[in-house]
Amino acid sequence: MVNRTPNGSAAVGTSYSFQVDLRGIVDLLSHHLYSSPRVYLRELLQNAVDAITARSQSDPLAPTSIRLVVDETGLRISDPGVGLTEADVHRFLATIGCSSKRDDIEGARREFLGQFGIGLLACFTVAETIRVVTRSAMDSSALPVEWLAAADGTYTLRALDPREHPEPGTTVWLTPRAGTESWFAPNRVIDLAREFGSFLPYAVTVESDGVVAPVTEGIPVWRRNYPTAGERRTALLDYGVRALGFAPLDVIELDARAAGVSGVAYVLPQPGNPAESSAHRVYLKGMLLGDAVRGVLPDWAFFVRCVIDTDTLRPTASREGLYEDERLAIVREALGDQVRDWLTEIAAAQPQRLAAFLSVHALGVKAMASHSPDLLRIMLPHLIFDTTDGRVPLTEFTRNHRTVRVTSTVEEFRQVAPTAAAQGIGIVNGGYTYDRDLVALLPRLLHGIEVVDLDADAITAALDPVDPAEELAFTPVLGLARTVLDPLSCDVILRAFHPVSVPALYLDGRAARNERTRTETVEDADELWTEILGALEAAAPRARLVLNYHSPIVRRLTRIEDPGFLKTAVESLYGQALLMTHRPLRAADTALLNRAFGEFLGWATQHAAGRGEGTE
Known part of the structure; x- marks a missing residue:
């Protein structure tokens, strides 16, 4: 604010800090940023993984296991990571929007999972209190500290006896908020930990009633080595059933490691909707980002769902989607090229797989071909069109009709098809999605072929x-x-x-x-x-x-x-x-x-x- 002196000149104003209503922020997170309170466990795992990653940069031999314990009091998670000093706690735990990974943001994006400084607040969607006990691995003289925060926005901080906490690392305790106890049920915690963290690079376990359940599975199935190609294909298909909940029609391996992305695309067993882009399962450095992420593949690839892991793409603030930028556009194009290459390969060498695919996804292929004349040239003998000669490929149709007349609607084709066929007039039904666009490309692919719009006068002139x-x-x-x-x-x-x-x-x-x-x-x-x-x-x-x-x-x-x-x-x-x-x-x-x-x-x-x- 600016105060004015009696003569009208500007005086130095008084500075104030914004006041933050933590309950309002938590409500904003739970109802508008995050899709479900379930993400609280992802944020806990994310902080633990980032802490271990930070410590391993200076101490490669440091321990790396993450341990979750569920009991009647709630949940706690412990990691042997880099830890925090008292100053770090004030700066990073008590300041909304501040992240320890922001110091070198570009490097952080490649090394760490979190970047937004709001992850721990997600725990308030299910917790009444959050207790953090941490000791820094970077400053051996720093005392361990306890940070205890409540959902009303207050917190306390005290130093602890170093003899009681001799090792670096962090432990977080969550006390359930009334009505959220179901999120702390042991089976639910195990399921969420496996869903989010099965591909994490560090071992994660969940302990309840003395039973320890492992969470991590190791490296993703598509990065493993198999004795034969058949065994590899079987393993990938089995994983598709477990991960996506359906038996895929086929599998396409995706490898764009130059762009920091690898994974698998699964062909849907039923026709996809061309008006809706597919939702994909995306991992960020082994942590599940989301199972309904859009924009990973081009819109024409609506007939596949993919599972990918990336260390280069940027997540949105909610960490449930990908930030739309030039990097994502490059990855999307590269993965689209690999889907197109797969189709080209089976068209040339595996006609049975192609036939099975086209019986379900002919529309998807036409969508791809409308963007790629080269692909259309390869697929022309296999794509069926509705014509006055019956349902035949355009390569067969053009042997009898050097002038191809195409209708703009299905009704227009039905109107003239019987009579035109009897008179020997060649007409293609262009009323179906992509068909008219593909027919228009014929002169580029087949020499001597002319494509014209159907004219009622042409039909009349052909009648005796x-x-x-x-x-x-x-x-x-x-x-x-x-x-x-x-x-x-x-x-x-x-x-x-x-x-x-x-x-x-x-x-x-x-x-x-x-x-x-x-x-x-x-x-x-x-x-x-x-x-x-x-x-x-x-x-x-x-x-x-x-x-x-x-x-x-x-x-x-x-x-x-x-x-x-x-x-x-x-x-x-x-x-x-x-x-x-x-x-x-x-x-x-x-x-x-x-x-x-x-x-x-x-x-x-x-x-x-x-x-x-x-x-x-």
């Missing part, structure tokens, strides 16, 4: 014209049909095509669909928008109802003498053609179908009644 004399006989039918369908922005033409089982074909290009959307918008718009959208109506493209001259149903239209009944027949053909497109119907189309069905039903009822009267 009808002899003028025969078409003349249809003039009354065509005239009435055009009048009936004009309000629906649909023209009517006559062509001859196969299959004969299709009496009418509804064709509309992208421009016609946009016009239909404009018309629907006008109906619900206010006066201003109606005027604006109405100005776009001139020369708007229209859909087409193509009557099939080869169809017996269509030929019978010329025999209908009743104009009302002919109108109903035309509306029925229009409705049937619309239904063949599998697209949602407009309200006007639904009303037309209901009206046509009702009139047909009424005509059939009258016809049946007339036949009954004649019989009588």
Whole structure:
């Protein structure tokens, strides 16, 4: 703050320190920073590991085992680490946000697990009091000290008799807070210690009722040596079941040690969701960071979950995720390349593994291929697409069709596929995720191939014209049909095509669909928008109802003498053609179908009644 003198000049202000409400900080940690109180045990293990690591730098022969003891009073953890002096305790234990690893932060990030100075506070999410007894290994003249802190933010500090604590190191006691006793149950402590610390470089044990349970397993399974490749693969798959809870479809080894990362990627046994990136299990120097960490692999690799250990990536403050920076981006790209290389390898040498993979994850491969033309070139003979020639690879499809027409939607493909196939027109369904993008890459990979968007006019041009004399006989039918369908922005033409089982074909290009959307918008718009959208109506493209001259149903239209009944027949053909497109119907189309069905039903009822009267 700044005080002013009577003449208005600035005077030296009084300095104050921020006051911290520890209960508020603990509430912030437990409800917003950490996902669960379970992390208290991780923070205890982290501090112990960092203390041992610090001492081993100056004394490589110092002991390294970490011991946890659970009894009716709570939990204590002991480590033979570097310890603290009385000054260190004031600085590091009683100052929120201060970390002993901050002195040389870049070096600390590689050597230590913690960097944020808030780890011990996480214990207040489950503890009423925290008691720390510590003796420094760096200052032999320093007395051991006891730091006793309560959840209300108060603490006491006293020196202890060095004869009672002759060895360097630290022991932390936690007394449970009311309602949190379940977090101190022996089995739960053992489970949490194994979950977080199974790959720590130092031995960790949990003792309860005289029974000692080992926690650490040694080096990660992917860094171990095995007699044969088969045994190694079996061990990795077994670990995947234990670590991730599912039987993997396949396993991919990840080795980016130049970037400080190694691990294993497991292929999901069921299709993944391309809209959601996978969550991965990440260890930081052997300590579990989290089992739902995102951003480790590129988004296209949604079909795998990986388990990795890193000594270079930065954790977030909650230590449950990774900090998004350039280093993580480099690692993500390197691991993505290894997943891509694995797929390339099995495509070239192990067709059975590839087939098993594609039966579940074809969409994932298409996602990868859309980012890598080289991968697409390798996978083209194996990826199946929906085409007018059936479900075939594009390499097979392009042998018969040098011009590849691709639709933008599934409905558009269904609309024309039967007729186009009968006319020999090659169309690929581009409505599925990634398919349209991949088809667009074909000219880069296959010489002489042209890719064009499907045009309704191209389909119409491929249909055979009808002899003028025969078409003349249809003039009354065509005239009435055009009048009936004009309000629906649909023209009517006559062509001859196969299959004969299709009496009418509804064709509309992208421009016609946009016009239909404009018309629907006008109906619900206010006066201003109606005027604006109405100005776009001139020369708007229209859909087409193509009557099939080869169809017996269509030929019978010329025999209908009743104009009302002919109108109903035309509306029925229009409705049937619309239904063949599998697209949602407009309200006007639904009303037309209901009206046509009702009139047909009424005509059939009258016809049946007339036949009954004649019989009588």
